[in-house]
Amino acid sequence: MDTILRIDVSGDQPKTSKEPLGKYAGLGGRALTSALINAEVPADCHPLGPENKLVFAPGLLSGTAAVNSGRLSVGCKSPLTGGIKESNSGGQGAQILARLGYAAIVLEGERSGDDLYLVRISTEGVRVEKDNSLKMLTNYQLMEKFKDEYQKNGCMLSIGTAGEMRMANSTVAVTDPEGRPTRHAGRGGVGAVMGSKGIKAVILDGTGTKTLQPKDPEAFKAANKAFGEGLKKHAVTGEGLPAYGTNVLTNIINEAGGYPTYNFQSGRYKDIEKISGETQAELETSRGGNPTHGCHRGCVMRCSGDFLDKDGNFVSKQPEYETVWAHGGNCGICDLDAIAKLDFLDDDYGLDTIEMGATIGVAMEAGLLEFGDAEGAIKLVQEVGQGTPMGRILGSGTAGTAKAFGVERAPVVKGQALPAYDPRAVKGIGVTYATSPMGGDHTAGYAVTANILKVGGEVDPLKPEGQVELSRNLQIATAAVDSTGMCLFIAFAVLDQPETFQALIDLLNACYGLSLSADDVTELGKSILKNERDFNERAGFTKAHDRLPRYFMRESLEPHKVTFDVPDQELDQVFNW
Amino acid sequence: MDTILRIDVSGDQPKTSKEPLGKYAGLGGRALTSALINAEVPADCHPLGPENKLVFAPGLLSGTAAVNSGRLSVGCKSPLTGGIKESNSGGQGAQILARLGYAAIVLEGERSGDDLYLVRISTEGVRVEKDNSLKMLTNYQLMEKFKDEYQKNGCMLSIGTAGEMRMANSTVAVTDPEGRPTRHAGRGGVGAVMGSKGIKAVILDGTGTKTLQPKDPEAFKAANKAFGEGLKKHAVTGEGLPAYGTNVLTNIINEAGGYPTYNFQSGRYKDIEKISGETQAELETSRGGNPTHGCHRGCVMRCSGDFLDKDGNFVSKQPEYETVWAHGGNCGICDLDAIAKLDFLDDDYGLDTIEMGATIGVAMEAGLLEFGDAEGAIKLVQEVGQGTPMGRILGSGTAGTAKAFGVERAPVVKGQALPAYDPRAVKGIGVTYATSPMGGDHTAGYAVTANILKVGGEVDPLKPEGQVELSRNLQIATAAVDSTGMCLFIAFAVLDQPETFQALIDLLNACYGLSLSADDVTELGKSILKNERDFNERAGFTKAHDRLPRYFMRESLEPHKVTFDVPDQELDQVFNW
Secondary structure, X not given: OOEEEEEEOEOOOOEEEEXXXXXXXXXXXXXXXXXXXXXXXXXXXXXXXXXOOEEEEEOOOOOOOOOOOOOEEEEEEOOOOOOEEEEEEOXXXXXXXXXXXXXXXEEEOOXXXXXXXXXXXXXXXXXXXXXXXXXXXXXXXXXXXXXXXHOOOEEEEEOOHHHHOOOOOOOEEEOOOOOOOOEXXXXXXXXXXXXXXXXXXXXXXXXXXXXXXXXXXXHHHHHHHHHHHHHHHOHHHHHHHXXXXXXXXXXXXXXXXXXXXOOOOEOOOOOHHHOOHHHHHHHHHHOOOOOOEOOOOOOOOOOEOEEEOOOOOEEEEOOOHHHHHHHHHHHOOOOHHHHHHHHHHHHHHOOXXXXXXXXXXXXXXXXXXXXXXXXXXXXXXHHHHHOOHHHHHHHOOHHHHHHHHOOOOOOEEOOEEOOOOOOOOOHHHHHHHHHOOOOOXXXXXXXXXXXXXXXXOOOOXXXXXXXXXXXXXXXXXXXXXXXXXXOOOHHHHHXXXXXXXXXXXXXXXXXXXXXXOHHHHHHHHHHHHHHHHHHHHHOOOOHHHOOOOOHHHHOOEOOXXXXXXXXXXXXXXXXXX | OOEEXXXXXXXXXXXXXXXXXXXXXXXXXXXXXXXXXXXXXXXXXXXXXXXXXXXXXXXXXXXXXXXXXXXXXXXXXXXXXXXXXXXXXXXXXXXXXXXXXXXXXXXXXXXXXXXXXXXXXXXXEEEXXXXXXXXXXXXXXXXXXXXXXXXXXXXXXXXXXXXXXXXXXXXXXXXOOOOOOOEEEOOOOHHXXXXXXXXXXXXXXXXXXXXXXOOOHHHHHHHHHHHHHHHXXXXXXXXXXXXXXXXXXXXXXXXXXXXOEOOOOEOOOOOHHHOOHHHHHHHHHHOOOOOOEOOOOOOOOOOEOEEEOOOOOEEEEOOOHHHHHHHHHXXXXXXXXXXXXXHHHHHHHOOOHHHHHHXXXXXXXXXXXXXXXXXXXXXXXXXXXXXXXXXXXXXXXXXXXXXXXXXXXXXXXXXXXXXXXOOOOOHHHHHHHHHOOOOOOOOOOOOHHHHHHXXXXXXXXXXXXXXXXXXXXXXXXXXXXXXXXXXXXXXXXXHHOHHXXXXXXXXXXXHHOOOOOHHXXXXXXXXXXXXXXXXXXXXXXXXXXXXOOOHHHHOOEOOOOXXXXXXXXXXXXXXXX
C-alpha cells in the first residue's frame, strides 16, 4: 500500500500513472488527503475547475486484519464550503483499495467535453473506458449494471445523478458487503468534484489480493485481540450500537433537549418515540429485517441494518441517527417508512442525508411545504435527483437554498449544514461546528461524548465553560483516528478505556514497525489540522468564519431556554494549543 | 439636511424617530452610508436578519442648485456579496430627500410577520401605514398607484417583486422626473434588505420645500457656473453622453477588444453595430423617442433617453451601456427591442441589469438556452419576477446560478457579477473588480478612463504595469465623489480639467463654509475606503477575496490573446497608500 495512482482526465482519453508515496510516506486516510490537497491544489481555485483534485485514501490500517479499519477518506476542495474537505465513508472501498496496493487514487486534470468514463482497477492493472450509457444513472442502477463484477471480491465507488450534475450536495457512494451503494462520503459535495472530472464510477476488483501483512504479526494479532475486546466490552460500542444502531441516540439527545426540531426551532420533538432507535429496531425485526449488520467486513460493532417494508422488501439500509433526525425530527416527520424512503432516494441519487434534510427544513421554513409533509419531502428529493429547477436549488445545499428563498435561518457553518445536535444545548459540539476546518460537522470533534454521554469525562452541555478545550482535544484526536482507517465510533471505547487506546497504538506500531507514543498520535492530529487550516486560510477563511450564525446567539432554545454563549474570543483559542 | 430619520420595523407597528447627524456630521452620500453601516451593523450578521440596516443618504451637495448633484447612496450589508455595500442611484430621490431636511433615512429592526408597509415623508412629517394591497406589485404597478401623489414634487423609492421576495439580485427603484421607476440602486441586492424590513415603498413629497441655500451664495453660484461649463466643454460629458448616452461606449470598448461576449468567452462581438449607441440613438429618434434626457432635474449631461417601440409607445428608458452589454453582447443578443424589453422587465421587477444579464450568460453557458435566444432570455427574467423555482435560482445572482448548475465560469468577484469590460483586455478595471470593497464593480474605480478613453492620463490596457496605481487613485477619488451626490460622470471632466476639479471643491467650500483642498478630498476618499475595508475584514474578507476567478488567468481572450496577469502581490498593494 505504497502507491499513488493518478488518473488525469485531460485530453481525449484519461491517462493513468503510478508513483510511490514519496513525500507523503507514512500518511494515510485524512492525513494523506489533506496533505496532498494542501500541497497540490491551489487554495483559490474553483472547486469544479481543472486545478481541483479528488483523492481517495484508505487509512493506515485499512487492508490489514485490524477490526473496524475500513474507513475511506475522500478529499478535495469542497464545492459546498469552498474550503478543504475530508469526507469519510464506510463500505468495502478502503479495504479493497489497500489490498490492491494503493495508498491513494487521485483524479485530476481538465475534462474536455461531457463524456463519462468508467474506471476498473484490479490486480491486472487500471482500465479507463468511455461509457456514455452511464449518463444519469442512479447509484442503484449502477449497482444493477455492475454488481456481478464487484460484489464478491470488490467494491464500487460511484456518483449518482447529483454528482454528475455537479451539485454542491452530492456524495461518492461506496458499496457495502452486499454490493449496495449504502455507504457514502457524504459531506461537502465530493461527488460534484468526481462529476467535474467525468468519472462516473470506479470498480475495484480485489480478486487475488490478500490481507496486508503487518511488520510484527504476533504483536499485531495480540493488539487486534485486545482492541476488539475493548470495543466489545464498552456499553456504547458493545451494546448500544449493535442493538439499535446510531439511532440509539435519538431518545438520548431529545431527552437532553438538544434535538433540533422544525429547522432548529426547538430542542425537543413531541413525536420522538415514533422515530427512536428502539422503535426502529423493533419495526425492522418485526418485518424480518436485520438490525445488526456491519457496513464493511471486519466490523465488530455492526451498527448498520436493513430496513424492509411491511411486505418484507428491502427499502434501504437502516437509516442512521443523523438521517432519521435530518429527514425526521428536523422536518417534523415522524414516519419511519417515509424516512427510509428518503434515505433510499438520497443514496440512489447520491445526496448527503444531513445536508438534504437540513435543506428541506429550510424549504419548510420558507413556506414551500408544511413541517411534517412527508410526501412533499419525498417529491422534493426526487426533484433534486432529476435536476428540475427546484431540484437544482435544493441540490445546491442548505445555504444555497436559504439564499434563493431569502431565509435568514440557515443552520450552516462555512456553508455546510449543522447535524443533529443543537449547538445551544450541546455547546461542545457547537464549538466544533463553528471551528472545524470542515464546516458544520459533528464527526470532526464529537463533544456529545462528554457533554451528553459521559464518555471521556463530563462537561455540562448547557454552560460555555470547558467546551473549547473539549472540542480542541477531540478535533485533534479525530484527525488522527481519521488517518488510521478506523471507524470513528471506536472513540467511545478509546476515550474511556486507556488499554483500548494503547491497543490502537500497538496496532499501528506492529503494522509499520514503529514505536509511536500517545503524544505522537496527538502530534499527527495537530499536523493534519494545521494542513487543513493552512489551506483554508489561503482560500480566504478567517476567524469570522469560525462562528455560528448569529441567530443561535439571539434566539433561545426550548426546553432549556439557552442561547449559544461561548465567547468569540474563546472560539479563537481552539487551535491555539 | 442635518437630520437622521430612523424607521424601526420591530413590533406591531414601525416606529419613527429623528436625531441630529451627531458623530456623522460632515458626511453625506457614500461617506455617510459606509460610516453608519460600519459603526452600527455587526459585520458578521446575516444580511436579511434584524441586525442589518438599510440607509438612504443624499450627497453633500444634493438639494442645492449644484448641477448633477442628484445621486442617492443606498448602504447596507449586501445580501449578494456579504460585504458592505453602497449602491448609487440617479432619479429624483436625493434632491427631494435633502430638501426635506434629511441627511439619511435608516430602516432598521426586526420585522415580525409578513405585513407590508408604505412610508410617506413630507414637510408635515412621516407616516408609516400597513398596506398589504401592495403585495407582489411591480415597480410600474406602484407607479400607477401612487404617481399622482409624487410625480409633481416628489419621488418614490420602491422595491418590485424581487426585493419583496428578498432575492440577492434586487434593487431599490428611484423614480425619474417623469415619475417612472427607471433609476435604480442596482447592485448588491439592496432591495432584499428593504424587503426584509417589510417596507414596500417610500413616497417623498417635496411640496413646500426649497432649494438648499449655501453658506456663501455668491461663491457657490460662481463655482456652479464654472463647474457646469467644465462639463459642457469636455468631449465626453458635453458631447458623447448627451448624444448617444452611455451606450456611446459600445463601439469603443468592442474596438478595444475588451467587450465581454458570450459570457466572457471573447472580447469582440460580431454583431456590435446592431446594438451600438449610434444605432440606438438613430432608432430612438426615428421612432419619435428622446435620446437626450436627464435622470434627475439639474442634470446638464442628460445621458438618458426614451426607448419607444415601432408604434411609438414607451418601452423603457434608453437602456444603458451596461444593460445593452449584459443582455446584449454578453448573451449574444443583438436585438435592441428585445434588450429594451429586458430593461423594462428588470426595472419593473426591480433587478440589477448587470447582474441579471451576467446570470443569463451563465445560464446559457450551462446549456439552459442558446446564446442569442432573446425570447428565452425574456422568459427567464419573467420567471425571476414571478419567483418560480427557476426564477429563484436566477434571482439569487450570477454566483448562485453558477453554483446551482455546477458551472465554473462565473464572472464574479466577492459574489457580484463583473460589468461590461473584460479584465484581461482592460487590466486597470480588472484591478478595480478584484479589489473594490464592493465586489465586481466598474464604478468603484473606472480605469477605462486612462486605459481606453485617454482621459486623466494614458495606461496601456493590455499590460499589467501601472494598473494598480491607476485603480488606487480612482477608487479613492470615486469614494469622495460618491459622497458629494455628484454623478460619477463628472469625473471625465474633473480628471482632464484642473479648473473643473477646482470648481467642484469650490462648490463644497461655498456650500458648507469650508476651505477644503484637493488633499482633503483625497483624505475623505481614503477614509471611506478604510471604513469599508474595516467592515469587510470583520465580515471575513481577506486578500484571497481580492482576486479574479482563476479562469481569467488561465484562459486567453480574443482578439488580443491576453490573460489577466497583474500579480497577486501587486493587487495587495492597492490599499497600501
